[in-house]
Amino acid sequence: MPELPETETIARDIDGAIRDRKITGVSVRKADVLREVSPPTLARRLAGARIVRSWRRAKLVVIDLDTGDRIVVQPRFTGALLIDDGSLDATELKYSTVRLDLDDGRALHYADVRRLGTFALMDERRFHEYSEKLGIEPLDRTFTGAHLSGIVRATSQPVKKLLMDQRKIAGIGNIYANEALWRAQIDPSRPAASISLEEAELLRDSIVGVLSEAIDARGTSFRDYRDARGKRGSFVEKLDVYGRSGEPCHRCGSKLVATHAIDGRATTMCVKCQH
Numbered sequence: 001m002p003e004l005p006e007t008e009t010i011a012r013d014i015d016g017a018i019r020d021r022k023i024t025g026v027s028v029r030k031a032d033v034l035r036e037v038s039p040p041t042l043a044r045r046l047a048g049a050r051i052v053r054s055w056r057r058a059k060l061v062v063i064d065l066d067t068g069d070r071i072v073v074q075p076r077f078t079g080a081l082l083i084d085d086g087s088l089d090a091t092e093l094k095y096s097t098v099r100l101d102l103d104d105g106r107a108l109h110y111a112d113v114r115r116l117g118t119f120a121l122m123d124e125r126r127f128h129e130y131s132e133k134l135g136i137e138p139l140d141r142t143f144t145g146a147h148l149s150g151i152v153r154a155t156s157q158p159v160k161k162l163l164m165d166q167r168k169i170a171g172i173g174n175i176y177a178n179e180a181l182w183r184a185q186i187d188p189s190r191p192a193a194s195i196s197l198e199e200a201e202l203l204r205d206s207i208v209g210v211l212s213e214a215i216d217a218r219g220t221s222f223r224d225y226r227d228a229r230g231k232r233g234s235f236v237e238k239l240d241v242y243g244r245s246g247e248p249c250h251r252c253g254s255k256l257v258a259t260h261a262i263d264g265r266a267t268t269m270c271v272k273c274q275h
């Protein structure tokens with residue numbers, strides 16, 4: 001499932017490729033991916049709209065239009081935004097659910113094999129209301145160690161679970177929660193409230209570091225994730241713990257262990273370094 005770095009990669013690619021283009025036509029092949037809008041309304045509100053900017057909020061790709069509307073795509077497991085300039089073949093377009101024709105002859109597709117992702121249209125007011133319920137952006141300047149300390153102090157749930165709570169901090173999922181906690185040498189099962197200010201500073205730096213490096217590598221690829229160019233990200237080669245259970249810790253050489261006991265998800269950690 002794409003997390004912050006993968007979604008950021010998709011949004012940046014899309015932005016570079018379709019900024020200032022006008023939408024000339026809309027066709028919906030699988031309406032079950034649509035949220036907050038029906039196919040006829042989507043077609044009516046998008047026709048003639050110009051794409052102002054594409055960006056990321058949490059794990060969402062947001063496409064701003066000059067009409068004030070926003071296309072909000074949540075790729076979840078197998079969703080992908082693909083630009084067809086005539087080079088995509090039938091296999092790649094087989095899972096297209098929504099196609100937007102652009103004024104330069106290309107088309108933007110939202111393709112989704114399992115159709116667990118969503119494609120929504122929101123006006124400005126509705127988007128703000130939706131966005132307000134999401135947590136702070138970890139790459140925002142306001143996400144300081146002191147801010148994180150305030151968040152962790154308010155709950156006794158395991159710190160790993162807290163990092164993945166989208167209402168508190170946006171964009172971190174299982175991969176980057178595992179990685180950040182290993183970097184900060186914090187036991188993922190520790191009650192969040194027991195994290196000191198000093199540890200919160202270190203954890204904040206670890207989160208920002210791992211997310212930034214992953215963006216530079218165009219994300220981590222597992223199974224289905226592809227960026228807008230249909231390519232896989234390369235951060236998978238730089239992971240320290242995620243998917244490395246049984247392999248040696250890059251810091252101390254101990255064998256990494258995996259557990260599902262913390263939040264039902266795979267947590268991989270070094271029991272020697274993270275205590």
Ligand SMILES: [Zn+2]
Binds near residue numbers: 250251271274
């Ligand atoms: Zn270790």
